[in-house]
Amino acid sequence: MKNFNGKILFLDRSDINTDEIIPAKYLTEITKEALKPNLLEDLKLDTFNPESDIQGKNIIITRENFGCGSSREHAPWALEVNNINLVIAVNFARIFKQNMFNNGMMAIELDKPVIDDLFKVFSGKETTLTTDMDRNIFLLQTDGAKKEISFSLSQFDRELVMAGGWVNYADSRY
Amino acid sequence: MGKTIAEKIFDAHLVDNPSGDMHVIKLDAVFCHEITTPIAINDLVSRKKDRVFDAAKIKAVIDHVTPAKDSKTAMQGKIMREWARRQHIKDFFDIGRNGVCHALFPEKGFVRPGYTVIMGDSHTCTHGAFGAFAAGVGTTDLEVGILKGVCAFHYPKTIKVNINGERPEGVYAKDIILSVIGRLGVNGATGNVIEFTGSAVEKMSMEERMTLCNMAIEAGGTSGICYPDMVTVNYLWDFIKDSYFSKDAALKAFKKWHSDSDASYTEVINHDISELKPLTTFGYKPDQLKEVTEMETVKVDQVYIGSCTNGRIEDLRAAAKVLEGQHINDTVRGILAPATPGVYKQALKEGLIDIFMDAGFCVTNPTCGACLGMSNGVLASGEICASTTNRNFNGRMGKGGMIHLMSPASAAATAINGFISTEHDIKEGGNIH
Numbered sequence: 197m198k199n200f201n202g203k204i205l206f207l208d209r210s211d212i213n214t215d216e217i218i219p220a221k222y223l224t225e226i227t228k229e230a231l232k233p234n235l236l237e238d239l240k241l242d243t244f245n246p247e248s249d250i251q252g253k254n255i256i257i258t259r260e261n262f263g264c265g266s267s268r269e270h271a272p273w274a275l276e277v278n279n280i281n282l283v284i285a286v287n288f289a290r291i292f293k294q295n296m297f298n299n300g301m302m303a304i305e306l307d308k309p310v311i312d313d314l315f316k317v318f319s320g321k322e323t324t325l326t327t328d329m330d331r332n333i334f335l336l337q338t339d340g341a342k343k344e345i346s347f348s349l350s351q352f353d354r355e356l357v358m359a360g361g362w363v364n365y366a367d368s369r370y
Numbered sequence: 371m372g373k374t375i376a377e378k379i380f381d382a383h384l385v386d387n388p389s390g391d392m393h394v395i396k397l398d399a400v401f402c403h404e405i406t407t408p409i410a411i412n413d414l415v416s417r418k419k420d421r422v423f424d425a426a427k428i429k430a431v432i433d434h435v436t437p438a439k440d441s442k443t444a445m446q447g448k449i450m451r452e453w454a455r456r457q458h459i460k461d462f463f464d465i466g467r468n469g470v471c472h473a474l475f476p477e478k479g480f481v482r483p484g485y486t487v488i489m490g491d492s493h494t495c496t497h498g499a500f501g502a503f504a505a506g507v508g509t510t511d512l513e514v515g516i517l518k519g520v521c522a523f524h525y526p527k528t529i530k531v532n533i534n535g536e537r538p539e540g541v542y543a544k545d546i547i548l549s550v551i552g553r554l555g556v557n558g559a560t561g562n563v564i565e566f567t568g569s570a571v572e573k574m575s576m577e578e579r580m581t582l583c584n585m586a587i588e589a590g591g592t593s594g595i596c597y598p599d600m601v602t603v604n605y606l607w608d609f610i611k612d613s614y615f616s617k618d619a620a621l622k623a624f625k626k627w628h629s630d631s632d633a634s635y636t637e638v639i640n641h642d643i644s645e646l647k648p649l650t651t652f653g654y655k656p657d658q659l660k661e662v663t664e665m666e667t668v669k670v671d672q673v674y675i676g677s678c679t680n681g682r683i684e685d686l687r688a689a690a691k692v693l694e695g696q697h698i699n700d701t702v703r704g705i706l707a708p709a710t711p712g713v714y715k716q717a718l719k720e721g722l723i724d725i726f727m728d729a730g731f732c733v734t735n736p737t738c739g740a741c742l743g744m745s746n747g748v749l750a751s752g753e754i755c756a757s758t759t760n761r762n763f764n765g766r767m768g769k770g771g772m773i774h775l776m777s778p779a780s781a782a783a784t785a786i787n788g789f790i791s792t793e794h795d796i797k798e799g800g801n802i803h
Contacts (some may be wrong), residue, residue, distance in 0.1 A: 202594055211556055211655055215763040218740040223405045224435070225700040226412065226440035226449070240654065245568060250715055261557035264590065266742075267492040268406065269508035291492060294506035294522075351389035352522070362522070363413070366514040370385065370394065 197302050197357060198281040199329035202254025204336070205280070206319040209241050212258060213265035214292065216240065218274040221268070231274040252311050255325050256283045258316055263292025264302075282327065283345075284334070286311050297353045298362040302327075304347045306336075317341050329357075372630025375595055376526035376563040379503045379627070383486050391525040391610050396558075398485040398502075400515040402479045403471050406490030408449040410513035424521035426605075429480050430454050430473050431463040434738045439745045442787045461551040462780045469710030469736035472496040476580060477712050479609030483598035483624040488515050493678050493760065494593075495586040499579035499599035500606070503563070516739060529559050530635045532568040535644030540793050541618065542688065543578035543681055544758065544777035547569070547585045548649040552659040560590030562636050565629065570643055571596055576605040577682045585760050588656040598624035600738035604786045639658060650756075650776040654764045665790040672703045672755040673785035675778050677741045678757035681709030683716050685778040690722040692782035692793045694731040699788030704731035705747045711736060729785070743767045756784040 216239045216321040217233055225231060236246045256262075256275070262285040262329070263271060273294045281301045281314045286308045288296075296303040306314075314336065349357075359365040373381070386394040404510075407430070422428055432449060438444035447464075454462035454790050463474060472493050481487060483501035487494060490512040495506035505601055509522060513585035515521050531550055550564075564586045571579065579601075583594025596602075603610075603620045648662040675681070675689050686708060698704045706726050708714040714736060717723050740747030741759040743766055749755055751770025758781050762773040774790060783791040 213744075213763050215766050216762070219765055219769070220744055223444060223742075223744075225441070226408050226441070226445060228409075238769065240764045261560070261590070264556055265492065265761060267490055267494075267506040267508055269409075269510060272508075287557065287560065289557065289590060291506055291508060295510065296509060298510035350392070352392040355388070362510050362514055363417070363517075364529070365425070366394075366520065366522075367519055369388075370518045370520050 199254065200282045201325065202322045203252055203319065203356040204255045204325055205253035207241060207244065207256055207258040207316060208315060208319065209236060209258065210260040211264055212239065214268050214271040214298055215265055217263065217271040218268065218357050223268060223270055228277050231284060235274040235278050245336055250278055252283070254279055254301045256280060257297060257311070258283065258285045259311065260286040262288050264289040267291045269295045272299050276301060297356040300357050300359070300361040304349070306345065306347060310345060317343065319339055331348055371634060372564065372632035373384060374526070374528045374629040374633040374635070375501060375627050376503055376528055376593070377633070379484055379486060379525060382484065384666050385520050392522055392698045393525050394522045395486055395519050395545060396426065397488060397515055397521055397567065397745045399480055399487045400428050400512070401471060401475055401487065401489035401490070401494065401514065402428060403434055403449045404432045404446040405434045405655055406509050406512060408446050409447055410509045410516060411453045413513055414517060417552055422459070422516050422593060425458045425460065427519065428459050428516065429461040429670035431468050431474060431476055432460055432465070433474070433744070435469055435744045436735070436737045437465060457470065467711060469713070470678045470681055470738055472580070472584065473682055473709035473713065474781045476500070476598050479606055482526070482606065483602060488512065488521050492587045493584055495591060496580050496584040496594070496678055497594035498585040498586070499576060500602055500663060501596060501624065503595065505591050505592050511666040523592070524561065527562045528565050529562045530565045530567060530638045532638065532640045533570040533643060534568045534640065535570060535642040537643055538646060540648055540779065541546050541646050542623045542779060543581040543642065544648060545649045546643055547582045547645055548659055548775065549643070551585060551589045551657050553639065553641065554589040556655050557589065557590040559586065562591055563593045563595055564589065564591040567597065574683060576585060576601060577684045580682070581679055585656070589610065590758060597628045622628055648777060648780050650774045650780065650790060651762045652774070654762055656760070656775060661792060662776060662790060662792045665774065668754065668774065668790045670754040670756045670774070670784055670790065671786055672705065672738050672747065673698070673756055673781050674705050674747055674757040674759065675781050676707030676709060677738065677759040678709065678761045680711065680778050681707060683713050685758065686713065686717045686722050689778040690725040692779050692796050693786065694725050696729055696796065698729060698730040699784040701788045702785050704729065704785045705738040705740060706731045707734045707739060707746065708736055740767055756781050756790060
């Protein structure tokens with residue numbers, strides 16, 4: 197199973213599309229590793245600097261419809277090679293979400309008021325998140341604040357995470 | 371309780387129900403292109419599973435960057451080519467026979483009513499125009515599709531969009547789908563199939579229905595879908611005539627892929643187009659729309675006509691009708707990419723290519739190229755493009771470029787005037803620059 201713990205990158209915008217996550221010009225790469233320097237380089241978000249803000253982060257918390265647009269799995273791969281295996285949002289575009297779980301990564305949806313609250317309490321502060329897969333709980337911690345958030349994960353998605361992705365899962369069953 | 375067409379297709383293809391509403395379904399076709407397939411091929415090789423579930427059900431094309439523009443894209447093509455050869459994939463379309471996948475594969479008759487289709491490309495939803503469930507997927511889903519012929523989806527929910535009303539002159543399928551996206555929003559259909567019905571859809575050609583279904587993904591939809599009817603039968607007839615005694619017999623068989631009248635929907639939207647005006651986008655999302663006439667102060671640097679949305683023969687005819695006897699503005703670069711060799715040849719035959727070239731357009735080979743900023747018309751920072759494509763995302767056609775989506779007729783008018791225009795501006799005012 198992949199690592200779902202670490203420091204959080206807050207991206208305060210909805211509808212972040214896959215062209216912003218990894219621009220199409222890098223789709224000519226045939227290895228995942230090659231995508232590493234270009235993650236989120238076209239993101240339209242004033243407060244964000246891809247050069248300095250990604251390094252050392254392991255989790256993204258963002259708003260609505262993350263990963264809309266192209267079906268490119270290069271989007272989750274670009275996250276994966278930057279050691280980001282978990283994205284938390286109000287909701288996701290279908291293909292992006294499936295691509296995450298297909299790689300044994302997680303795209304977890306939380307209610308909008310919960311996300312609003314996480315932005316309010318933790319955004320702008322160095323925050324770590326720990327995932328408890330047995331109890332379906334995220335523990336967020338920063339200086340002076342600590343919060344437990346429960347999340348839901350379908351049985352199928354959990355099995356994909358445990359199997360390390362859809363190829364392993366499908367190959368053992370079909 | 372009746373079923374929707376998508377539910378009927380799922381029930382007819384069910385392989386497994388691993389948990390909850392996840393359905394693993396059997397695939398009738400797996401489409402592949404050179405951007406998302408090579409990594410799947412390499413992964414299969416490294417897993418020592420370099421095989422395909424059924425070579426006849428796999429269709430492959432090199433379309434996104436063709437001819438190759440550099441060593442990397444040449445390598446992607448090489449991986450595809452060698453894989454197609456060693457796996458005996460008969461329907462592989464390389465240089466000279468290749469075109470934009472979602473225009474080429476329908477032209478070849480590869481999609482039939484009731485089919486399940488996946489491809490590592492979000493605009494796969496286009497093929498739902500034939501009454502199929504067709505969904506874009508990532509490379510891992512594609513890889514499992516190639517290897518096992520199955521894919522997992524949530525059991526489909528459906529939003530039904532009833533499109534009614536007389537279509538005003540100068541309003542095209544592109545304007546209609548933009549108006550639907552404007553109404554639903556960019557994630558208004560996430561997790562849903564969008565079923566397009568109503569008198570306006572019944573009157574549409576297959577090409578127009580493909581334009582409609584093509585942009586279902588821009589509202590988050592899993593697949594667009596239209597009911598198969600005599601228009602569908604006529605389009606497919608050359609490919610299916612040996613299977614059916616008559617067109618009526620084919621129609622009767624296809625009718626099982628209509629939703630039941632008591633099927634249940636997430637939402638039913640009645641969408642009247644009788645007052646619709648030509649539309650264009652103004653921001654970085656396809657649901658940010660204005661009437662073209664509200665945008666006429668915007669000057670453009672480039673006009674691009676092509677893509678899986680609007681690169682088919684009817685699109686070229688609509689644009690050529692506006693361009694005939696005209697010349698594009700000196701400040702504009704006009705680029706036409708017919709979507710397939712078939713479209714290109716037909717346009718030559720009809721004299722359309724002459725019209726485009728006489729008007730000052732550059733005509734490129736069929737490719738996805740410029741639509742996603744890969745080749746053949748990439749924008750410089752600060753440049754503006756009027757485009758018949760499907761996405762106006764930030765940086766999509768080149769870093770720092772701005773895209774205004776519109777119909778081919780509006781794009782042609784814009785090329786002539788040098789600023790965003792409708793075909794009425796040309797017809798009524800002539801070349802007004």
